[in-house]
Amino acid sequence: MAGCISVRGTPSSLSFRCSSFVSPALSLQLSRPQRVHLTPRPLVVCPLAKRICQMTGKKRNNGYKVSFSNHRTKKLQQVNLQHKRLWWEEGKRFVKMRISAKALKTIDRKGLQQVAKDNGIDLNKF
Incomplete structure (x- = not known):
């Protein structure tokens, strides 16, 4: 397996192997991303202008x-x-x-x- 990247267990432990030399697997510890709690804001929808005459009320x-x-x-x-x-x-x-x-x-x-x-x-x- 030349140049193979294998993921073992959790996503935080990665092991890299190379065929050019035999060595123990190198493991890279990645920190887990912090969860950010946001309060949901109300959805604001801007109404589009209707194509209606403001004087006579004519429409399409x-x-x-x-x-x-x-x-x-x-x-x-x-x-x-x-x-x-x-x-x-x-x-x-x-x-x-x-x-x-x-x-x-x-x-x-x-x-x-x-x-x-x-x-x-x-x-x-x-």
């Missing part, structure tokens, strides 16, 4: 991608969301929202206060 739509051969595969049609900073005239401040492009067009037409009132949104929370 389930649809089909239809090929030329009329083979249908399912797909999700996401909302066109934009991070916008809008001036709120009645509150005399900017409001940061994540709203859809459709809601932006409606805000341009009606105004921010009227669209928020129609959808039951409190702009003081933004």
Whole structure:
């Protein structure tokens, strides 16, 4: 057995043998690792931002991608969301929202206060 490493008994005693000379087995004493006791910390999960318009509540739509051969595969049609900073005239401040492009067009037409009132949104929370 040339260059053989054999483990006897516990993992802490290793014996090495070499074929070039005959000698008693060399044993290497390894210290056992210390156990560290840690108190488990609670798992903190950061919620991902949902792709929902904060003004109108629009969400993704389930649809089909239809090929030329009329083979249908399912797909999700996401909302066109934009991070916008809008001036709120009645509150005399900017409001940061994540709203859809459709809601932006409606805000341009009606105004921010009227669209928020129609959808039951409190702009003081933004």
